[in-house]
Amino acid sequence: MIQKAMPTSRRTILKTLGGAAAVAAAGPSLFNVARAQAAPIKIGFPVPLTGPFGTEANDQVKAAQIAVKQFNDAGGFEGRMAELLVRDDRLNPGEAATRTLELIEKDKVNFLVGSLSAAVQLSINNVAKERGVIFNSISQSDAINEAKDWSKYTFHEALNPHITAGAVGRYAFSKFGKKVAFLTADYAYGHEMVRGFKRAGEGMGIEVLADVRHPIGASDYSAFLPRIQALKPDVLVLCNFGRDQVVSIKQATEFGLKRTTKLVAPVLLFTARKAGGDSFEGVVGGSSYYWRLEDKVASAKAFNDAFRAANGGAVPSDYGALGYAGVRSVLAAVAAARSTDTDRVIEAMRALKYDWYKGPQYYRGCDHQSVQSVLILESKHKDMKNADDVFSIAAVEEPDEAKLRTCAEMGHKA
């Protein structure tokens, strides 16, 4: 790590001088000792606070702060408190790379957790791995765990498109029919989702009628719909995200597609459902988390309660919750390793068997992908307990390493 390579850099000297000045001002030497020992454990947290995923990103920050608070309330690690350094990456990989450089070079963070887009996480990962800093990614991508991008410093807390699409496909194709059409955002995330669905459908004898690829961020989907409507598929899979998903589901509903076809989304976002309103009725999709999991899982209840208490009764969203898990894993590994040394924390993270908020999880050895459950959700519009009760949990696919692509397929040796 950089700090070690330059033990007496200009900054260290400045810091020491600054510390001395502060002591001189404060008077009692008590502060001096306390401060020298309790250098905080810094976690850099780049997320897109502004822009179209601002709601999720803010949720991620709130959730991550809970993990930090719990760690600190429990006394930290040998008196060292955790500290979250939040940065706005503006959903732009270039800005994310700059912010990551800032966090590593100027703020000297110990670890990085964050990101909310495939391109951004790959950018942060590239900068972090070159400099030997652990990065725990909390958004979806297949590429980040493949040998080409992955490094031993790379961890992936979120689900990935292959796992999510597989689980949703196995559920949807068996239940709603085998004639399938895709409406896919034309970028890696969308293509990875389609690949996952097709793989899941291979053994089930599905027939792919069309894979229509729309430009990402299209403002209108009506022009893609008549063709899909004419094909009369049993299932229409919408492999897109965020506002793309809201608008495409809304317009598919408008075109009357729901009369003949079940709408399925690999990732059904809590926030998108709220922005989309009634047009989501009956839509089925996957998720890493939904707050009603608390009815069955104790850790979910505990996490929700902590989140509610800190945020005026609001419940955490799916991607928000990942902020909690991502930070908690790193801090738990610090405690287990009894060290903040990168290599020892990596070992500890690899050895974690954890249940932070959704049931048992662990990182797969060869690529550090978190093996975890997938929830199958259905959007609901009656019998709602409150305004946040927007999904029913239709099924849960339990964690199973066999559902992941094999290590060999990802380009890893073991």
Next chain:
Amino acid sequence: MMAFPPELLAMQLVTGLALGAVYVLLAIGLSLIFGMLTVVNFAHGAFFMVGAYMGVFLYGLTGNFLVSLVVVPLAVGGIGLVVERFLVRPLYGRGIDYPLLLTFGLSYVFIEVVRILFGLNGLPFSPPEMLQGAVDIGIGYFPLYRLFLIAATAVVVLALWLFIERTAFGLVIRAGARDPEIVRVLGIDVSKIWLVVFGIGTGIAGLSGVLAAPLQGVAPEMGVPILAEAFVVTVVGGMGSLVGAVIAGLLVGVVVAMTSLFAPEMAKVSIFALMALVLLVRPRGLMGRAGLMG
């Protein structure tokens, strides 16, 4: 190339016209402002977004879509009047760069204010009950609201045309677009005309926001991608030409619809390719006049 049945092609054409309707509305506002004031209004998308939010907000209060359709253009046009009077007016005669930077800054402000007032996440919005559902138009089912959109656009375009071609004020506007000096010599206060034109242009942007809200719901960023598309339409039609904006809007709509069918991933780039092609053949757009902007 894949073969598609004729009903599907016809359906695609209608879809394209409905798409084009929104482009037309945005482009006539842009074109009007540019043609008269030579202001490239980068905040046009933000006015569109503000209109959409206002429409949703008013609908929530009154439960009547018609109220939104009438009040929002007036309110957004009112904001436009204030913007012209206090922000754009000091910049006349300084070239196109300054209003461009100013309106760019203004769009940031509008988007952020809406985020503060209504939150980062978008809001859902559906067409009013009587315009919901799909109707059989002979070649298949088509959303009723989109048919309404085509009709509404036709009404707005016709009204604007009558206003400009058949009223005394319209005459002054046309004269002002040709030669502001002469109009000034005739004793007419040009700045008042420009004020009104800016108000009308932004008012139409607000109206198109209300009309587009039921199609996609509302979000603070909704005006950003559509601004680029509206610019393309305006330029293809010829900056400052209303007829050009209408033709180009429908043309772009149909081109997008057809590429969506034959090469869907190219739907977005197709409009830029179209613009490049048109401008390389006709350097001032389809109906652009010589003299405007050098």
Next chain:
Amino acid sequence: MTVLDPPQSTARRWLGHVARHRVAATLGFLVLFPLIVPYEALAANILVLGLYALGFNLLFGYTGLLSFGHAAFLGSGAYGCGIALVHFGVGWFGAILIGTALATLVAAVIGFLAIRTRGIYFAMVTLALSMCVYYAFYQMEPLTGGENGLRGVNLQTIGVFGFQLSFLNPTVKYYVLLAFVGVAIWLFSRLLASPFGAVLEAVRENENRARACGYDVAATKLVAFVISGAFCGLAGALNALHLSIVPIETLHYTTSGQVVMMALLGGMGTFFGPFVGAATFLLLQDVLSVLTQHWQLYVGIVFILFVLFFPRGIWGSLLDRFGPR
């Protein structure tokens, strides 16, 4: 700035010195720059995007052509450099040259097509063609990484005249980049001082008169366009090395819009303006976005105030007030 404190005559003399020794002054400033910026990566961003704005300014400020397509040159420079390094194992110096050459080529093609349109239509043709470039790189996924962007433009160390320098060290990286930017600034200054620079200004001030004087206006514009593209391409190549990735956003029209804003903010048609604009723009964004989530509101307000009260941009306004007569 302290420039405002002394009496006007002193300030004018000071600015006069700066204007006469503009290359030395700019370089001197940039050498000390990392010391006053919050962190090196941001300083490097300003350096690289300042060069991007400088290249853009040749066309916009000195020739009077407003392009909305300069992202195409920044982007081709970045991708050219990155792809050469990642996929073809070219050395870092060669990769920079390849990136710059690719951008120059793209500029020649776009310039050739666009130069016959004028005014706002010129802006729109460049926008349209640059979006076609964006789309082409977007689709060439095996080479460019598509929407995920190109990763792995990684340099651990670079060899300079037999010395191995750690490129991961932010300070080393900044000064290596500065060496390239410095050469570019020197070239740029020589270009402006040359007869060609005078022809450019003649074209900007009055195209017809320039034509009447026997200058080939179209050829002049095209050459300016291509040179401008080459500078922006170099900026792109350096950016790829700096960030170790090439995001597809580099090619997007928003990146073209950004450079227009930076040039206007700093003062178009002035030598320092682009760097002042890039620094103001990026510093403002960087500092505000840490302080408040609503940073866009303040950036927007700053833009509006600048247009209304400092229409010649920051550096241009300083020159107006204190500049040499």
